[in-house]
Amino acid sequence: MATLVKAENIRGVYYTGAKDVVAVDDVTINIEEGEVLGLAGESGSGKTTLGSIISLIARPPLHVERGTLEIDGQVQELGGDAKIPRTWRGGVVSMLPQGAMNSVSPTKRIRHLVYDVMRSHDSKIKKDEAMDRARERITTLGLPPRVLDAYPHQLSGGMKQRTVTIISTLLNPRLLVADEPTSALDVTSQKILIEMLLEMLEKKIMSGVIFVTHDLPVLRTVATKIAVMYQGRVVESGPTVTLVDNPEHPYTQALMSSVLAPEPEYTKIRIEGMSSFDRSSFDAPAVIH
Amino acid sequence: MAEIFTAEHITKTFGHGAHQVQAVKDVSFVLEQGQVTTIVGESGSGKSTIARMVLGLLPITSGKFTFEGKDVTNLKGRGRSEYWRGVQAVFQDPFSSFNQFFTVKDLLYRSMRLIRGAAGQERLEEALGHVGMDLTVLPRYPHQLSGGQRQRVMIARALMMRPKMLVADEATSMLDASLRVNILNVLTDLRDELGMTVLFITHDIGQACYLADRVLVMEQGVMVEQGPTDDVIFHPKHEYTQRLLADVPKLHEEVI
Numbered sequence: 001m002a003t004l005v006k007a008e009n010i011r012g013v014y015y016t017g018a019k020d021v022v023a024v025d026d027v028t029i030n031i032e033e034g035e036v037l038g039l040a041g042e043s044g045s046g047k048t049t050l051g052s053i054i055s056l057i058a059r060p061p062l063h064v065e066r067g068t069l070e071i072d073g074q075v076q077e078l079g080g081d082a083k084i085p086r087t088w089r090g091g092v093v094s095m096l097p098q099g100a101m102n103s104v105s106p107t108k109r110i111r112h113l114v115y116d117v118m119r120s121h122d123s124k125i126k127k128d129e130a131m132d133r134a135r136e137r138i139t140t141l142g143l144p145p146r147v148l149d150a151y152p153h154q155l156s157g158g159m160k161q162r163t164v165t166i167i168s169t170l171l172n173p174r175l176l177v178a179d180e181p182t183s184a185l186d187v188t189s190q191k192i193l194i195e196m197l198l199e200m201l202e203k204k205i206m207s208g209v210i211f212v213t214h215d216l217p218v219l220r221t222v223a224t225k226i227a228v229m230y231q232g233r234v235v236e237s238g239p240t241v242t243l244v245d246n247p248e249h250p251y252t253q254a255l256m257s258s259v260l261a262p263e264p265e266y267t268k269i270r271i272e273g274m275s276s277f278d279r280s281s282f283d284a285p286a287v288i289h
Numbered sequence: 290m291a292e293i294f295t296a297e298h299i300t301k302t303f304g305h306g307a308h309q310v311q312a313v314k315d316v317s318f319v320l321e322q323g324q325v326t327t328i329v330g331e332s333g334s335g336k337s338t339i340a341r342m343v344l345g346l347l348p349i350t351s352g353k354f355t356f357e358g359k360d361v362t363n364l365k366g367r368g369r370s371e372y373w374r375g376v377q378a379v380f381q382d383p384f385s386s387f388n389q390f391f392t393v394k395d396l397l398y399r400s401m402r403l404i405r406g407a408a409g410q411e412r413l414e415e416a417l418g419h420v421g422m423d424l425t426v427l428p429r430y431p432h433q434l435s436g437g438q439r440q441r442v443m444i445a446r447a448l449m450m451r452p453k454m455l456v457a458d459e460a461t462s463m464l465d466a467s468l469r470v471n472i473l474n475v476l477t478d479l480r481d482e483l484g485m486t487v488l489f490i491t492h493d494i495g496q497a498c499y500l501a502d503r504v505l506v507m508e509q510g511v512m513v514e515q516g517p518t519d520d521v522i523f524h525p526k527h528e529y530t531q532r533l534l535a536d537v538p539k540l541h542e543e544v545i
């Protein structure tokens with residue numbers, strides 16, 4: 001398989017005045033064609049910051065101090081004052097931000113948003129053309145075309161999330177960065193959304209996905225490989241099965257142990273979760289499988 | 290064990306005429322003293338509507354609630370404040386249930402008004418102790434606290450009343466998996482140490498399984514199954530419960 005994305009030595013810092021906060025500290029990740037990379041970690045581990053740097057939307061107070069992004073062999077410098085070509089944003093890398101489904105304008109129909117997105121990347125596009133493309137895409141992925149004419153409040157949470165996911169990939173990006181797309185959904189809608197994401201990969205609408213979440217069981221069903229982040233660094237990464245069944249880093253082990261599964265033994269035992277992990281003595285070396 | 294709260298034939302209808310929606314249809318259940326009861330269901334199943342009605346925040350269309358032998362269906366004024374000394378709530382979103390201009394101290398002092406007499410300060414320290422916090426948190430503003438800390442402050446606020454019953458509506462859903470366990474442990478400790486009755490509402494069967502003594506399953510306003518955790522979750526009888534269980538992503542089992 002060909003390498004799709006190579007993000008190397010990324011360092012992202014929030015300049016907050018009093019002190020600088022290093023949110024992403026020298027992180028390197030790779031994604032092969034057709035893969036889903038799961039970025040796991042607690043809140044504050046830097047996973048969303050890394051996602052936004054890779055999707056090229058870092059802006060003050062976040063500054064990228066170092067790093068390169070290589071997609072399909074084209075290298076883009078990210079650090080300092082590097083100029084990022086407009087066509088990369090949305091066209092090559094697209095981001096589905098956290099809570100996107102609740103950020104859709106409540107007074108406009110979905111088709112308005114579709115046209116808005118298409119027009120901002122291709123100023124000459126005709127309204128009909130944009131609608132046709134969106135309708136075709138929506139039908140292919142098994143959603144009723146009526147969602148285009150609906151207002152956001154007329155769609156259920158699961159449906160809204162699927163709709164914004166489709167809109168975020170209308171421009172056929174090479175890579176989609178999805179930030180907590182399933183966290184606000186119930187289990188049934190989660191499952192449907194994940195099936196849709198995998199179908200989109202299969203249909204080559206996009207060629208790779210970075211799936212940011214704290215929900216490990218969800219990653220188990222969607223990710224090809226997982227990188228676990230803690231304090232801005234990747235502490236362990238590897239194929240999903242290896243990482244879930246044989247976590248080696250103490251942080252990953254603690255994270256895995258705080259997952260509650262509906263299995264008989266969980267009604268009897270008490271789980272200590274992250275308190276079993278001694279944060280002050282964090283110096284174990286990163287594990288790469 | 291004694292019954293502390295009963296709900297009989299509760300129905301809630303929103304809207305009128307063609308737009309009428311029955312959010313809760315003829316639901317009955319009993320909460321036992323000192324047990325954790327969990328309501329599980331998908332979004333839109335009516336579980337939050339039940340929580341809001343139990344708390345008296347939403348009028349019910351028909352049915353009857355009884356708390357400690359007294360009818361608490363349509364309370365107003367003084368009777369309702371009295372009820373709220375016995376029944377407290379923790380809500381889903383620790384990011385929006387705070388007034389961002391209030392420090393934790395302001396927030397807790399406002400709730401203290403419900404407590405008569407001078408016992409307030411003592412209760413406050415005690416309540417913060419239950420959730421593993423101390424007085425150093427008082428001068429902080431919400432933006433200086435993490436999601437887990439905020440939710441623990443909210444639980445402390447509820448505990449200050451020394452309620453007999455706590456209603457937690459998706460209290461852990463917005464938190465990381467790792468913080469979630471801590472909050473759930475706080476709730477089980479409260480049950481074991483203070484004999485508190487908890488009504489816990491969630492869409493996550495994993496949490497229900499870890500925490501609950503009894504489980505109620507809701508589907509589109511109808512209570513389709515209820516019983517002890519072991520029976521409902523490991524030997525579900527209703528087709529909907531089985532489907533809900535099948536959709537839960539598992540960490541270790543084979544992916545189908």
